[in-house]
Amino acid sequence: MATDGAAPEGEAGSKRKLLVFDSKEDLAVSLAKYTADLSEKFAAERGAFTVVLSGGSLVNSLRKLTEPPYLDSVDWSKWHVFWVDERVVPKDHEDSNYKLALDGLLAKVPIPTGQVYAINDALSAEGAADDYETCLKQLVKNGVIAMSQSTGFPRFDVMLLGMGPDGHIASLFPGHPLVNENQRWVTYIKDSPKPPPERITFTFPVINSSAYVAMVVTGAGKAGAVQKALSDKQTSSDLLPVEMAVLQDGEFTWFTDKPAVSMLQNK
Numbered sequence: 001m002a003t004d005g006a007a008p009e010g011e012a013g014s015k016r017k018l019l020v021f022d023s024k025e026d027l028a029v030s031l032a033k034y035t036a037d038l039s040e041k042f043a044a045e046r047g048a049f050t051v052v053l054s055g056g057s058l059v060n061s062l063r064k065l066t067e068p069p070y071l072d073s074v075d076w077s078k079w080h081v082f083w084v085d086e087r088v089v090p091k092d093h094e095d096s097n098y099k100l101a102l103d104g105l106l107a108k109v110p111i112p113t114g115q116v117y118a119i120n121d122a123l124s125a126e127g128a129a130d131d132y133e134t135c136l137k138q139l140v141k142n143g144v145i146a147m148s149q150s151t152g153f154p155r156f157d158v159m160l161l162g163m164g165p166d167g168h169i170a171s172l173f174p175g176h177p178l179v180n181e182n183q184r185w186v187t188y189i190k191d192s193p194k195p196p197p198e199r200i201t202f203t204f205p206v207i208n209s210s211a212y213v214a215m216v217v218t219g220a221g222k223a224g225a226v227q228k229a230l231s232d233k234q235t236s237s238d239l240l241p242v243e244m245a246v247l248q249d250g251e252f253t254w255f256t257d258k259p260a261v262s263m264l265q266n267k
């Protein structure tokens with residue numbers, strides 16, 4: 001069961017929704033349907049479905065996609081999979097977001113391997129960010145990734161994102177200068193406050209150009225950041241990274257559970 005709540009409005013042309021589920025199980029069922037519905041829509045409209053994953057707890061919330069009916073009903077051949085951020089570690093390392101998604105999702109569904117865009121783990125953080133950005137630019141040229149006419153940045157069909165207890169999303173951390181990057185599509189960090197320290201990450205202009213974002217947040221440990229992000233009394237200074245995720249022209253849906261919204265006044 002989900003209850004729909006109001007979320008503060010985004011920019012003109014963007015929609016925000018808050019879904020609150022009784023259990024993580026219910027959330028996972030709804031998130032699978034949301035993703036499968038978008039897959040069908042974009043496969044029909046564009047012949048491709050560009051999906052951006054985060055690491056962390058998000059991947060477990062996608063587990064229902066690997067089960068019936070979605071295992072057989074989704075047209076996995078249309079999927080192109082990217083990471084909103086990645087740790088600069090070998091792909092078989094326990095800290096790798098690629099490995100997390102491979103073990104929890106990608107090894108269980110028939111997405112063509114050439115359509116899964118992992119970072120080059122032989123490169124430095126700076127080199128891996130450049131290399132990933134070059135890969136994205138090529139895919140824009142090929143028409144696999146759409147471009148946003150209004151922002152001039154790539155427009156992914158959906159980003160399935162998590163948020164840390166400190167309000168970070170991707171590898172964009174509170175108070176870090178990377179949150180202000182407005183030229184690059186992909187950048188790097190060598191002093192991440194959450195280990196491991198070296199990572200690459202999409203920038204806000206790319207995140208905010210998305211057509212759809214699902215922000216998947218569960219657990220009482222994140223209630224403070226959820227309250228700050230969703231309370232009506234927003235202040236423009238001192239924004240958490242999650243508050244800087246404001247779509248130019250898209251639909252932003254919070255998938256939460258009751259502990260995560262426990263500090264909201266009107267839940």
Ligand SMILES: O=C1O[C@H](COP(=O)(O)O)[C@@H](O)[C@H](O)[C@H]1O
Binds near residue numbers: 054057162
């Ligand atoms: O380090 C990271 O953390 C965030 C949040 O992770 P969670 O386990 O608290 O959901 C994640 O979204 C990001 O991709 C990851 O690199």
